[in-house]
Amino acid sequence: MYMCKETIKKAVLQKFRDVKGWDFSDFNALYNKVSGFNETNDILEANDIINSITICDPAVGSGHFLVSALNEILSIKSELGILCDSTGRKLNNHKVNVENDELVVTNSQNQLFEYIPNNDESQRIQETLFKEKQTIIENCLFGVDINPNSVKICRLRLWIELLKNAYYRPDGELETLPNIDINIKCGNSLISRFSLDSDLKKALKNTRHTIVAYQAAINTYSHAKDKQEKNEMRDLINEIKNSFKNEIKKDHQVYKDLDKFEGQLVKLTKQVDVFGFNKKQEDEFNKKVAAKVSEIETQKKKIKHLENNKIYNNAFEWRFEFPEVLSDDGEFIGFDVVLANPPYMRIQEIKASQPAEKIYYETKYENAEAAYDLANIFFELAVNISSSNCKNAFIFPHKFFNTSAASGFRSYLRKGQYIDKISHFGANMIFEDAITYTCVAQFSKSQSKGFYFQRFPFKSDFKSLMLDEKKYTYISYHMIEKASELYGKNQWILFDNKEGYRLFEKIYNQRSNISSKFEKISQGIATAKDEIYLFRGEKNENYIKGNFINDEVGREIEEGIMRPYLKGKEVQRYSSPLKNLYILFPYNLSESGKANIMEESEIRQNYPNAYQWLKKTEKEHRKKDNKSTNDEFWYRYARNQGVDKIERTKLSSMEICVTHPNVILDNDNFYHPTTVYSWYLNENAQESYEYYLAIANSKLLWWFLIITGDTLQGDARRFKTNYLNPFPLPETVSQEIQSEIENKVNEVITLKKHNSKINTENIERQIDYIIYDIYGLTKDEIKVVEEV
Structure with a gap:
């Protein structure tokens, strides 16, 4: 699996750098160093270094990442030529690879390995694979999940991986499976009573236990030969952890305050002779005592709340649950690798399902602010629990790089400079049962000036592309900040190459934008019940003759209360829609274009046919939009948006476009949804509407929306106001150029009016090139636009 292979190989390089001081820049250099080892001590030491890597999944689920990590470590050892048995003898004639997340062992003839118990070499290989897996599972792999069933499944999967290489001992019995449950634990990863910097040194001084003893107890538990020994070790482990908890909690401020107040009360009562007090002095003394007693009672209540708070029922204590990531004096070192596909849960869902936890998150996590997502907090947790030289990777929704809700999270990423590499899947769906568009984000605590980035085209072979390092481009934080400044929002605009960034800078040399040239860009009507308003028909004198879309009865509705209506699918670039769909419009328009709801009596008197239909469907009207229209004007639309100042010339665009913009020029006063x-x-x-229609349908605007807008199914983009407004426009353009564009636009409109299916690509291409010229694009920059 890409994530595991990438991060673990980097972690292996880092471990050799830490232990041996070998500052190799890539894996090939390490291979050249260790593959030729022949001395037993060198081979075993190299294995020990890799076995010291700690890998954690804080949302482990069924354990997919940990199983992948197990296989990748074995594959890496084989690739380095150091995979060996317990005596240090290499498995030279066999290769271990990972194919489709499965471990594949082949011999020098590329034949699959098959365990033959009575064959010495086959026995040696099978034992080696079993013991290697056992060592890695016990020492390298750690997982936490809030769901106890997921924890059980994860443990089972790791046991199954061991069983695949189970071997027969000389006595003919299968080797006993170890107790691997110690490293896969149940709890809420995000909640802990004790912080990672809680002082464990004091706890160690005040107990008879040590970290070394703690680690030894866990090792003994893992290799317990019977239930009695296992139970004894479990009791010892729990005793040690409880002693740590009891001692650490004394360092909590509420306990310190209680000690302080109780000391002050003792001091207050011992240093005075109450028998020498007069009445006034006695009253003052009693008030001081009562106040101090009140403070003590308040602290005791706080302690009781702290100890009995239900949110701590599933709390997971990272501070000491995994002694493998603690130093001998109890300092929290952290994991070398944190891998996860964290749960995605919006603030609304957190509030509904975890109200108490929500309060905790917002007091403990920097990223638990505004409209945050649970995945943001898991990212922060990963940073917190990883070591100083960590190599981490998450599968992550890439919407966090551009949505307004994730603005605070992006500031956190920028401040920490955590991101190392982003493999952006665009509109490609990685998980068949998910609707979230994702990326693989590799991150660490090593601050850098930028990161590497690749966005995979829709329906591309991303599995191959993501392995091609030459396809990644380097994006500096300076580029991100500059692009955000030009765009006018705290958004990470991620470019496929440096030419894209330079093009983005260039188009912002234009001094205007859509928001300054257009009065507004607005949505259409929200009736909440289109089927009782929309009417398909044709004009017949003073009536529209046809039928309502869910009613087969032919009707004639008064023309004065009907308006031409345009559905989204009918908005095709440069087209001229037919007037064959109408909407019943129970509003009067003022001279300014403002729509005012008609009185019922007016409709009954002036539009009797329309009124007859409204009365027929009155019950449906009163129920629409959760009965919000069950009032005097029950026939009104659910919301008033899109009814004012519609009847004038305008551009109209399809909201969601897939491969290109779909914008038309509307001279026919169409209403729309x-x-x-x-x-x-x-x-x-x-400038004219025809001029702006050319820009609205241009490849340049499409490129702009591809890199700045949200990704939708099929790699579509939204033509929403907030996405369109920042697009830069020329402040002025010569009349000659404008006329040239208008002529070509009108030519396309005329051709499509006579034949909607006619191919006008050649003329549209000419229009695009005029626009490129207006913005001063070079050939290379035009190539960037057209490659999209």
Whole structure:
């Protein structure tokens, strides 16, 4: 698996750097150093160094990452040529690889290994694989999950991996499986009573236990030969942990305050002679005592709340649950690798399902603010529990790099400079049963000026592309900050190459943008019950003749209460939609274009046919939008958006576009639903709608939305107001260029009006090149745009 292979290989390089001082920049250099080892001590030492790597999944689930990590470590040892038996003798004639997340062992003839108990070499290989797996599981792999069933499944999967290489001892019995449950634990990874910097030294001084004894007890438990020994070791382990808890908690401020207040009370009562007090002095003394007693009682209540708080029922104490990541004097060192596909849960879901935990998160985690996601907190946890030279990786929603809700999280990432590499899957779905678009984010505590980035095209062979280091481009934090500044939002705009960044800078040489040239870009009507308003038909004198879309009865509805209506799918670039769909519009328009709901009596008198339909469907009207329209004007739309100032020239765009923009010029006063957006030029605009229609349908705007907008199914993008407004526009353009664009746009519109299926790509390409020229794009920059 890519994540495991990438991070563990880097962790292996780092371990050899830490232990041996070998500062190799890549894995090949390490291979050249260790593959030729022939001395037993050198081979065993190299194995011990790799076996000292600690790997944790704080949301372990069924254990997929840990199983992958187990196999990858074996594969890495084989690749380095140091995989050996317990005596230090290499497995030279066999290779261990990972294929489709399964361990594959082959001989020098590329034949699959098969265990033959009576064959000495086969026995040696099988024993080696079993003992290697056992060592890695016991020393390298750690997992936590809040779901006890997931924990059981994870333990079972690791046992199964061992069973695959179970071997027969000389007595003919299978080797006993170890107790691997000690490293896979149940608890809420995000909640702990004790912080990672809690002073364990004091706890060690005040108990008869040591970290070494703790580690020894766990090792004995793992290799217990019978239930009695296992139970004895479990009791000892729990005794040690409880002693740590009892001593550490004394360092908590509420306990310190209680000691202080009780000491002050003792001092207060011992240093005075109450029998010598007069009445006033006695009253003052009693008030001081009562106040101090009150403070003590308050602290005791705080302690009781702390000790009995239900959110700590599933708390997981990272501070001492895994002694393998503690130094001999009890300092928390952290894990070398943290891998996870953390749960994605929005703030609304957290509030509904974990109200008490939500309060805890928001007091303990920097990223638990505003509209945060649980995955953000898991990222922060991973940073906190990993070692100083860690190599971590998460499968992560890539929406966190550009959504406004994740602004605080991006600031956290920028401040810590944690990101090392992003493999961005774009619109490619990695998990068949998920609807979240993801990336693999590799991160560490080693601050850097930027990170490597690759975005995989839709339906591309991303499994191959992600392994090609040449495909990654380096993005500096300076580039991110500069692009965000130009864009006007705290958003990480991630470029596929440096040419893309330079192009982005260049188009922002234009002094204007869509938000300054257009009065507004707005959604259409939200009726909450389209089927009782929409009418398919044609004009027949003063009526529209046809039928409501869910009603087969033919009707004639008064033209004055009907408006032409345009659905999103009918908005096709440069097209001229037909007037064959209408919406019943129970509003009057003022001279300014503002829509005011009609009185029922007016509809009954002036539009009797329409009124007859409204009365027929009155019950449905009163129920729509959760009965919010069950009032005097029961026939009104659910919301008033999209009804004002519609009847004028405008551009209209399909909200969600897949491969290119779909924008039309509307001279026919079409109304439309929320899946269509209308663009209204400022009244003092010097440029024409045809000119802006060309820009709206341009490849340049599409490229801009691809790199700045949210990813949707099929790699589609939204033409929403907040995505469109930042697009830069020329402040002015010559009349000659504008006329040239207008002529070509009108040519395309005319052709499509006569034949909607006609191919106008050649003319549209000419329009694109005029726009490229307006923005001053070079050939290389045009290539960047058109490759999208």
